[in-house]
Amino acid sequence: MELGRGAVEGLVTTASDSARLFGDTFSGRRVLVTGHTGFKGSWLSRWLLDLGAEVTGYALPPDTTPSLFTELDLSRSLDSHFGDVRDAQKVAGLIAEVRPEIVLHLAAQPLVRRSYAETPYTFETNVMGVVNLLEAVRASSDCRVVLNVTTDKVYANPETAEPFAEESPLGGHDPYSASKAAAEIVTASYRSSFFGGPGAPAVSTARAGNVIGGGDWAEDRLVPDCVRALGAGESVEIRNPASTRPWQHVLEPLGGYLHLAAMSLRDSQAAGAFNFGPDVGEIRTVGEVVELFHAAWGHGDWHAHAPDQQPHEATHLRLAIGKADRELDWRPLWGFEQSVERTVQWYRAFADGSAAEDLVAEDIAAYLCTAAQAGASWIDQR
Numbered sequence: 001m002e003l004g005r006g007a008v009e010g011l012v013t014t015a016s017d018s019a020r021l022f023g024d025t026f027s028g029r030r031v032l033v034t035g036h037t038g039f040k041g042s043w044l045s046r047w048l049l050d051l052g053a054e055v056t057g058y059a060l061p062p063d064t065t066p067s068l069f070t071e072l073d074l075s076r077s078l079d080s081h082f083g084d085v086r087d088a089q090k091v092a093g094l095i096a097e098v099r100p101e102i103v104l105h106l107a108a109q110p111l112v113r114r115s116y117a118e119t120p121y122t123f124e125t126n127v128m129g130v131v132n133l134l135e136a137v138r139a140s141s142d143c144r145v146v147l148n149v150t151t152d153k154v155y156a157n158p159e160t161a162e163p164f165a166e167e168s169p170l171g172g173h174d175p176y177s178a179s180k181a182a183a184e185i186v187t188a189s190y191r192s193s194f195f196g197g198p199g200a201p202a203v204s205t206a207r208a209g210n211v212i213g214g215g216d217w218a219e220d221r222l223v224p225d226c227v228r229a230l231g232a233g234e235s236v237e238i239r240n241p242a243s244t245r246p247w248q249h250v251l252e253p254l255g256g257y258l259h260l261a262a263m264s265l266r267d268s269q270a271a272g273a274f275n276f277g278p279d280v281g282e283i284r285t286v287g288e289v290v291e292l293f294h295a296a297w298g299h300g301d302w303h304a305h306a307p308d309q310q311p312h313e314a315t316h317l318r319l320a321i322g323k324a325d326r327e328l329d330w331r332p333l334w335g336f337e338q339s340v341e342r343t344v345q346w347y348r349a350f351a352d353g354s355a356a357e358d359l360v361a362e363d364i365a366a367y368l369c370t371a372a373q374a375g376a377s378w379i380d381q382r
């Protein structure tokens with residue numbers, strides 16, 4: 001069922017209604033989002049602003065044109081700082097100055113293929129960036145919740161197509177996956193070594209699937225590649241059409257992150273490592289995404305990349321999401337088809353001149369509507 005902005009109006013009509021979501025947790029809270037200039041960080045920052053948070057962002061300047069950060073004009077609505085997570089002094093200085101109560105860490109070098117080309121940079125950013133952040137948090141007496149966003153690729157992958165649960169062994173063939181698995185181990189070490197006592201921040205990690213949604217223009221990603229090819233009137237080249245990934249709309253893991261942060265703020269025992277992904281039945285191949293994307297767009301063509309000496313990328317990736325269901329009462333809300341179709345609608349409307357601000361607001365409103373209809377526990381926790 002298609003639910004637009006109007007449908008949610010009876011549910012969320014005012015700023016205070018909005019703030020009520022996630023149990024009022026974010027209203028007036030100082031929240032630091034690292035990676036706020038990226039795809040997920042821009043959506044997350046916009047949602048947090050709607051929830052009444054005082055958002056500070058820390059990241060490199062946006063590196064795509066267009067970028068969602070620029071389209072949403074986020075530099076005007078949040079306290080935006082450009083800097084490198086490898087710069088320990090700068091990270092520490094910012095946290096000392098802003099005194100965030102909640103830290104959501106998304107800044108990373110997130111691309112598998114770039115991690116083969118820029119390997120030391122990937123490890124420095126994705127591992128030492130986490131160390132720098134957690135050191136700064138250690139020195140802060142204000143921080144109560146830290147969420148380190150890693151990935152579904154943190155698991156050792158024997159390619160059996162079995163879904164990974166949180167207790168599955170960590171690993172990583174390519175440098176990106178290994179760097180994120182290392183970031184998991186670093187986070188767990190800080191939790192057990194430094195953040196166990198009373199008053200210490202509740203520290204979690206979130207391992208989410210491949211996200212789709214409007215406003216991603218990054219290199220080497222399926223949906224942006226399709227959009228670029230459609231814009232140029234070309235056939236899109238697909239590297240691994242038979243590979244499976246836990247695709248989900250970007251609002252799904254972001255809702256999970258916010259819910260986990262809110263729960264950990266109320267009860268630090270809620271913190272931990274969590275998978276956020278689609279239902280296992282909704283996990284599809286790369287080829288299926290492209291086919292549905294083109295069908296929803298109305299046309300489009302693709303061809304498989306000729307087999308050559310491409311760097312290794314995992315074939316099967318599935319996440320088990322039972323822990324998030326049991327412990328957080330979190331479940332995915334939008335299925336595969338709805339997620340792809342909303343993504344297509346977003347890019348089409350943007351290409352036709354709609355403002356990103358409106359398109360993001362419409363998607364958030366529609367997502368809240370689905371959440372309310374599904375009785376999601378975070379929709380009103382008072």
Ligand SMILES: NC(=O)c1ccc[n+]([C@@H]2O[C@H](COP(=O)([O-])OP(=O)(O)OC[C@H]3O[C@@H](n4cnc5c(N)ncnc54)[C@H](O)[C@@H]3O)[C@@H](O)[C@H]2O)c1
Pocket residue numbers: 034035036037038039040041058059060061062083084085086105106107108109110125149150151152208209210211212218
């Ligand atoms: N996009 C996905 O499908 C997906 C899936 C699972 C996990 N993740 C994770 O989610 C997070 C956000 O990913 P995204 O898709 O928004 O990526 P993105 O490339 O759009 O954004 C990355 C962000 O990190 C920042 N960044 C990169 N290197 C930095 C550095 N050295 N110092 C400071 N900031 C730096 C960038 O400036 C940007 O703000 C990442 O941690 C990524 O690993 C993404």
